[in-house]
Amino acid sequence: DGGITQSPKYLFRKEGQNVTLSCEQNLNHDAMYWYRQDPGQGLRLIYYSQIVNDFQKGDIAEGYSVSREKKESFPLTVTSAQKNPTAFYLCASKDSRGASGGGETQYFGPGTRLLVL
Amino acid sequence: SQKIEQNSEALNIQEGKTATLTCNYTNYSPAYLQWYRQDPGRGPVFLLLIRENEKEKRKERLKVTFDTTLKQSLFHITASQPADSATYLCALDKQYNTDKLIFGTGTRLQVFP
Numbered sequence: 001d002g003g004i005t006q007s008p009k010y011l012f013r014k015e016g017q018n019v020t021l022s023c024e025q026n027l028n029h030d031a032m033y034w035y036r037q038d039p040g041q042g043l044r045l046i047y048y049s050q051i052v053n054d055f056q057k058g059d060i061a062e063g064y065s066v067s068r069e070k071k072e073s074f075p076l077t078v079t080s081a082q083k084n085p086t087a088f089y090l091c092a093s094k095d096s097r098g099a100s101g102g103g104e105t106q107y108f109g110p111g112t113r114l115l116v117l
Numbered sequence: 118s119q120k121i122e123q124n125s126e127a128l129n130i131q132e133g134k135t136a137t138l139t140c141n142y143t144n145y146s147p148a149y150l151q152w153y154r155q156d157p158g159r160g161p162v163f164l165l166l167i168r169e170n171e172k173e174k175r176k177e178r179l180k181v182t183f184d185t186t187l188k189q190s191l192f193h194i195t196a197s198q199p200a201d202s203a204t205y206l207c208a209l210d211k212q213y214n215t216d217k218l219i220f221g222t223g224t225r226l227q228v229f230p
Contacts, residue, residue, distance in 0.1 A: 004160075031216060035220075040125070040222060041222055042121070042206065042219075042220040042221050042222045042223065043161075043206070043220040045217060045218075048216070048217065050216060058217075088158075090160050090161070092160075094216070104149055104151065104166060104210065104215065105151065105163045105166060106163070106218060107163070108160030108161050108162070109160050110159055110160050111158070111159065111160050113158075
C-alpha cells in the first residue's frame, strides 16, 4: 500500500450523520485523490488536490467535502446529503511532476468500506 | 464522453497458460495507459505504464501492447500462476488533464491449478 494509510478500515454511518475518512501519505506527493468504488463499476473520482490548500471537484463530488491543510493529509467527509454512501472508498497520491516528468502513477491506500446502519 | 471498456466477465485459465486481458477506449487519444492489479478488499497496485508512442512494454512475465489505431490495449501474463488471480484495471489519463485518470471496470482473472 506504498506509504498511504487510510482509517478506519470499516465505518458505519447512521442516517443524517456526517462521517470523515482519513487519508495520510508519507511519500511527499503533492497530488492526492479520493475515489469511490461500487461493485461492477470502475473507480469514480470524488475530489482531488494538486497542492496544499487547493482542491477540485471530481465527477461525483455532490454530498462530499474535503480539506487539504497539510501536504500529508487529505480527509474526506461524507455528509448527510450523500444519499447512497455505501461503497469502498480509496485514497491515492501522485508525484507532482506530471506526465512529462514521469509522475503519472497513482499510489493507493488500503481503502475504507463505508456501510449505512 | 470518454469511455473505457474491459471484459466484465471473469477470465478463467489454467496455470501455465498465457492470460490476455483487453482494454478498449473511445472518443479520444490518451497520452498514456496504465494497468493496475486489485485484490479483494484492497487498493489497486500499479503494474505497467505505456505511452502513446510505445507499441509494447514488458516487465517480467507481464506484457502490455498499445494500439492507438484500434484504440486498444492488451495485457498479457505469461506462465500464469494461481497467485496472479485478481482483478486487473486499465486506466487512461483524462483528456486535457493528465493529472486525472479514468478507470475501466476491471476484469477478474482466475488461474486454477
